[in-house]
Amino acid sequence: MTLFGDPATWLPLTFATLMGLSILIYVVLDGFDLGVGVLFPLAEDAEKDRMIASIGPFWDANETWLVLAIGLLLVAFPVAHGTILTALYLPVSVMLIGLILRGVAFEFRVKAPTRWKKPWNRAFFAGSLMTALAQGYMLGIYIMGLQITPMTVGFGALTAVFLTVAYSFIGAAWLILKTEDLLQAKAVRWARGGIFGVILGLGAVSLASPLVSPRIFEKWFSVPEIFLLAPLPLFSVALIAVLWAVLRRLPTRDDSFAWVPFVAAVSLFVLGFFGMAYSFYPYVVPEQLTIYEAASAPESLFIILIGTVFVLPMILGYTVLAYTVFRGKAVTLSYD
Amino acid sequence: MDALLLSRIQFGANISFHILFPTITIALGWVLLFFRLRFNRTGDEAWLEAYRFWVKVFALSFAMGVVSGITMSFQFGTNWPGFMETVGNIAGPLLAYEVLTAFFLEAVFLGIMLFGMSRVPGWLHTLSTFLVAFGTTMSAFWILVLNSWMHTPAGFEMRDGVAHATDWMAIIFNPSMPYRLAHMLLASGLTVAFLIAGISAFRSLLGDRTAGIRRTLRTGIMMGAVLIPVQILAGDMHGLNTLEHQPQKVAAMEGNWDTRGNVPLLLFAIPDEAARENRLEIGIPNGASLILKHHADGVVPGLNDFVAADGTVTHPPVAPVFFSFRIMVGTGMAMLLLSWAAVALMWRRGGVDGLPKPLLLAMVPMAFSGWVATLAGWYTTEIGRQPWLVQGVLTTEAAVADVPAPMVATSLGAYLAVYAALLAAYVGVLFYLARRAAKGEPPEAHIPQSGEAIAIETPAE
Numbered sequence: 048m049t050l051f052g053d054p055a056t057w058l059p060l061t062f063a064t065l066m067g068l069s070i071l072i073y074v075v076l077d078g079f080d081l082g083v084g085v086l087f088p089l090a091e092d093a094e095k096d097r098m099i100a101s102i103g104p105f106w107d108a109n110e111t112w113l114v115l116a117i118g119l120l121l122v123a124f125p126v127a128h129g130t131i132l133t134a135l136y137l138p139v140s141v142m143l144i145g146l147i148l149r150g151v152a153f154e155f156r157v158k159a160p161t162r163w164k165k166p167w168n169r170a171f172f173a174g175s176l177m178t179a180l181a182q183g184y185m186l187g188i189y190i191m192g193l194q195i196t197p198m199t200v201g202f203g204a205l206t207a208v209f210l211t212v213a214y215s216f217i218g219a220a221w222l223i224l225k226t227e228d229l230l231q232a233k234a235v236r237w238a239r240g241g242i243f244g245v246i247l248g249l250g251a252v253s254l255a256s257p258l259v260s261p262r263i264f265e266k267w268f269s270v271p272e273i274f275l276l277a278p279l280p281l282f283s284v285a286l287i288a289v290l291w292a293v294l295r296r297l298p299t300r301d302d303s304f305a306w307v308p309f310v311a312a313v314s315l316f317v318l319g320f321f322g323m324a325y326s327f328y329p330y331v332v333p334e335q336l337t338i339y340e341a342a343s344a345p346e347s348l349f350i351i352l353i354g355t356v357f358v359l360p361m362i363l364g365y366t367v368l369a370y371t372v373f374r375g376k377a378v379t380l381s382y383d
Numbered sequence: 384m385d386a387l388l389l390s391r392i393q394f395g396a397n398i399s400f401h402i403l404f405p406t407i408t409i410a411l412g413w414v415l416l417f418f419r420l421r422f423n424r425t426g427d428e429a430w431l432e433a434y435r436f437w438v439k440v441f442a443l444s445f446a447m448g449v450v451s452g453i454t455m456s457f458q459f460g461t462n463w464p465g466f467m468e469t470v471g472n473i474a475g476p477l478l479a480y481e482v483l484t485a486f487f488l489e490a491v492f493l494g495i496m497l498f499g500m501s502r503v504p505g506w507l508h509t510l511s512t513f514l515v516a517f518g519t520t521m522s523a524f525w526i527l528v529l530n531s532w533m534h535t536p537a538g539f540e541m542r543d544g545v546a547h548a549t550d551w552m553a554i555i556f557n558p559s560m561p562y563r564l565a566h567m568l569l570a571s572g573l574t575v576a577f578l579i580a581g582i583s584a585f586r587s588l589l590g591d592r593t594a595g596i597r598r599t600l601r602t603g604i605m606m607g608a609v610l611i612p613v614q615i616l617a618g619d620m621h622g623l624n625t626l627e628h629q630p631q632k633v634a635a636m637e638g639n640w641d642t643r644g645n646v647p648l649l650l651f652a653i654p655d656e657a658a659r660e661n662r663l664e665i666g667i668p669n670g671a672s673l674i675l676k677h678h679a680d681g682v683v684p685g686l687n688d689f690v691a692a693d694g695t696v697t698h699p700p701v702a703p704v705f706f707s708f709r710i711m712v713g714t715g716m717a718m719l720l721l722s723w724a725a726v727a728l729m730w731r732r733g734g735v736d737g738l739p740k741p742l743l744l745a746m747v748p749m750a751f752s753g754w755v756a757t758l759a760g761w762y763t764t765e766i767g768r769q770p771w772l773v774q775g776v777l778t779t780e781a782a783v784a785d786v787p788a789p790m791v792a793t794s795l796g797a798y799l800a801v802y803a804a805l806l807a808a809y810v811g812v813l814f815y816l817a818r819r820a821a822k823g824e825p826p827e828a829h830i831p832q833s834g835e836a837i838a839i840e841t842p843a844e
C-alpha cells in the first residue's frame with residue numbers, strides 16, 4: 048500500500064491514535080462508573096440502588112474500551128505491551144482483582160440473599176477503589192518512565208490518590224445528571240469536595256512531567272510551541288472556573304444546568320489527555336521505545352485497520368443507541 | 384517453584400475459571416432467544432416466566448465471564464510476553480477482531496436485553512437478545528480460531544524468529560478449527576441443557592409444578608438427548624483429526640507406549656512415565672485400533688517414538704492427558720445414559736410429570752456435568768500440546784515473562800482465593816434463585832426503601 052506514503056510511518060501513527068482514543072474513551076466512561084463506586088459508602092442504602100441503576104446498563108460496554116485499548120497495544124505494539132505490562136505486574140494484578148470484585152458485585156448484590164447485600168456493596172466499593180488507585184499508580188509510574196525507585200513510587204502514590212479523586216469527581220458529575228432530589232443534592236456536595244483534588248492532580252502531573260523529562264520540558268517551553276499550546280492550560284482554567292460557578296448554584300429547581308458539570312468534567316479529561324499525549328509522542332514506552340520501533344508487521348496492522356474502519360462507526364452507533372434508550376433520570380432497574 | 388511453573392498454573396487457573404462462564408453464556412443466549420420467540424409466537428406466559436428466570440442466570444454468568452475475560456487479556460502481556468513477540472502478527476488480528484465484532488456487540492446490547500424490556504419495542508428487545516447470542520458465538524469463533532491455530536499452525540512463515548502471516552484464509556480455517564469449533568459449541572449446548580434440566584429438576588423436587596418449570600425441564604432434557612450423540616460423533620472426528628496432526632497427543636490420550644497394531648482401548652490404567660509402561664491396565668482388546676484406524680490391527684502411534692536420541696522427551700506429560708480424557712468421555716457417557724433414559728420414560732409415561740423421583744434426583748448433580756467435561760476436554764487438548772505453546776513453533780518455556788517468582792506467587796494466591804469465593808457464591812446464588820422461584824416469591828427481595836423521596840418512580844420516557 049503506497050496510497051498514503053510509507054505504511055511503516057502512517058500505520059503506527061494511526062494505531063497510536065486509535066489506541067489513545069480508546070484509552071481516552073475508557074478513562075471518561077469507566078471513570079464515571081468507577082467514581083460512582085468510590086462514592087458508594089457516602090450514600091444511604093436506598094440511594095445505593097439508585098446509583099447502581101444509573102450505571103447498570105453501561106458499565107460492561109465501558110470496560111470493553113479497556114479491552115480494546117489493551118488489545119490495540121498488544122496487537123500494534125507487541126514489544127511495548129510486554130515491557131509495560133511486566134513492569135507494572137503488581138498494580139495490574141490489583142486492578143484486575145478490583146475489576147473482578149466490582150463487576151460481579153453488580154449482579155450478586157441484587158441476586159444473593161438479602162443478608163449478603165451489605166458485603167457485596169462493600170465488595171463493589173473495594174473493587175472500584177482498588178481499580179482506581181491501581182490505574183492512578185500505573186499512570187504515575189508510566190510518567191516516571193517505568194522506573195521503580197522510592198521517588199517514583201511516591202509520585203505513583205500521589206497520582207493514585209489524584210486519579211481516584213478525579214474519578215469520583217466525574218462520578219459525582221454523572222450522578223448530578225442522572226439523579227434528582229436528595230441524592231442529586233448530595234452529589235453536588237461530593238463534586239464540590241472533589242474539585243480541589245482535580246485541580247491539585249492536574250497541577251501535579253503538569254509540573255512533574257516536564258521536570259522529570261528534559262525532552263518534555265523542551266516540547267512545551269520553547270518558542271513557538273509555548274504559544275501554540277497556551278490554549279490548553281487556559282481552557283482548563285476556564286473550565287474549572289465554570290465548574291466552580293455552576294456547582295455553587297446547583298441543584299436548580301427546574302434541573303437546568305445539571306448537565307454542565309459532567310460535560311465540563313469530560314472536557315477537562317480530554318484536555319488533560321491531549322496534554323499527556325503531546326508530551327509522550329512519539330514514545331510508547333517513555334524515553335525507551337517509539338511507536339515506530341515497536342510496531343508490528345504492516346500487513347497484520349493493515350488487516351486490523353480494515354476491520355476497524357468498518358466496525359468502529361457501528362460500535363459508536365449502537366453505543367449511542369444504548370445511551371439514548373437509557374437517557375433521562377435513572378429509575379429502578381428491573382428485568383421487565 | 385519457578386516463575387514458569389507458577390505462570391502456567393496461574394494461566395491454567397484463570398482460563399479454567401473463565402471458560403466455565405462462556406460455556407454457559409454461548410448456548411444460553413440462544414436458548415433465551417428460543418424462549419422469547421416462543422412467547423412472541425404463542426403469547427403463553429409460561430415461556431416468559433422461563434425467560435425471566437434464565438435471563439438472571441445469564442446476567443450473572445455473563446458478568447463472571449466478562450471480569451475473568453478481562454483478566455485473560457492482560458495475562459498475555461504480564462506473563463507470556465514471548466507469545467505476542469513471536470506470533471503477535473497472527474494472534475493480534477484474531478484477538479482484535481474478537482473485540483471489534485463480538486465484545487462490543489454483546490456488551491452494548493446486553494444492557495438493552497436485560498433492562499430494556501419495558502423501554503424499547505418488543506422487536507428491538509428480541510433483536511437485542513439475538514445480537515447478544517450472536518456476539519457470544521462470534522467471540523467463541525475467533526478465540527477458537529486462535530486456539531486451533533496454536534495447535535495446528537498454518538498460513539504463515541517465520542522471518543527472523545517472528546511469524547508473519549502469508550494466507551489469512553489458511554490461518555482462519557486451519558486444519559483443526561472446524562472440529563474444535565463444532566465440539567466446543569456442542570459442549571456449550573450440552574452444558575446449558577444439563578444446567579437447565581438440573582435446576583428445573585431441583586425446582587420440581589421442591590414441589591414447583593408450574594407450566595414454566597415443565598417447559599424448561601422438557602427443553603433441557605430434549606436438548607441434551609439430541610446433542611449428546613452429535614457430540615460423541617464430533618469428538619470422534621476431532622480425535623481422528625488430532626491423530627493426523629498431533630499424534631503424540633493421541634498416544635498420550637490412549638496411554639500407548641509403542642507404535643503397533645491391535646492396541647486395546649484402555650478403560651483404566653496408571654501410566655508410569657519413569658518406567659515407560661502402564662500399571663493396572665483394564666482394556667477392550669483392539670479397541671483403540673478400531674476407533675482410530677477402523678481395523679483391529681490398525682497401527683497406532685506410541686509415545687516412545689517421541690523420545691530424541693539424547694533422551695529428551697518431546698511428548699506431553701502422559702498421566703494428566705490420559706486421565707482428563709477419560710473424565711471427559713466418561714461424563715459424556717453419563718450424559719447419554721441419563722438424557723436417553725429420561726426421554727424414554729417421558730415417552731412411555733406421558734411427559735415430564737411421569738419422571739420418577741430418583742431420575743430427577745440424579746439430574747441435580749448432573750447440572751454441572753457440562754463444566755466437568757468441558758474442563759477435562761480442555762486439559763486434554765492443552766496439556767497434550769506441551770511442551771509446545773504453538774505446536775512446532777514456540778515452546779511454553781520460551782514465552783514466559785521474566786517476572787520474579789514471588790510476584791507471580793502473590794498474584795496467583797490472590798486469584799485463587801477470589802475464584803474459590805466467587806465459584807461458591809455463584810453456585811449458591813443459582814440454587815437460592817431456584818428455591819425462591821420454586822416458592823413463587825419474586826427473585827429480588829423487596830428492599831425497604833428508606834429515603835422515600837428518591838424512591839419515587841419517574842416514568843420511563
Ligand code: HDD
Nearest residue numbers: 111114405445448449452453455456486490519522523526
Ligand atoms: C469458547 C469460548 C471462549 C474461550 C475459549 C475464551 N473466551 Fe473469552 N469470552 C467468551 C468466549 C470464550 C464469551 C462467551 O464470548 C465471553 C463471556 C462473556 C463475554 O462478554 O463474552 C468472553 C469474555 C471475554 C472477555 C470480556 C469481554 C467483554 O468485556 O465483554 C475477554 C477480554 C476475553 N473473553 C478474552 C479471552 C481470552 C484472552 C481467552 C483465551 C486465552 C478467552 N477469552 C477464551
Ligand code: HEM
Nearest residue numbers: 391394395398399402526529530761762765766769772779
Ligand atoms: C477455554 C478453555 C481453556 C482451558 C480450560 C485451557 C486450559 C489450559 C491449561 C490447563 C493450560 C496449561 C497446560 C500446561 O501448562 O500443562 C493451558 C495453556 C495455555 N493455553 Fe489454554 N485453555 C483453554 C483455552 C485456551 C485458548 C482459547 C487459548 C488461546 C487464545 C489458550 C492459550 C493457552 C496458552 C497461551 C497457554 C500457555 C500457558 C501454559 O502453558 O500454561 N488456551 N490452557
Ligand code: HEM
Nearest residue numbers: 563566570573615618619622625712715756757760761764
Ligand atoms: C464421549 C464422547 C466424547 C468424545 C469421543 C470426545 C472427544 C474429544 C477429543 C478427542 C478431544 C481432544 C481434541 C484434541 O486433541 O485437540 C476433545 C476435547 C474436548 N471435549 Fe470432548 N469428547 C466427548 C465428549 C465431550 C463432552 C460431553 C463435552 C462437554 C460437554 C466435551 C467437551 C470437550 C471440550 C471443551 C474439548 C476441548 C476443546 C477442543 O479441543 O475442542 N467433550 N473431545
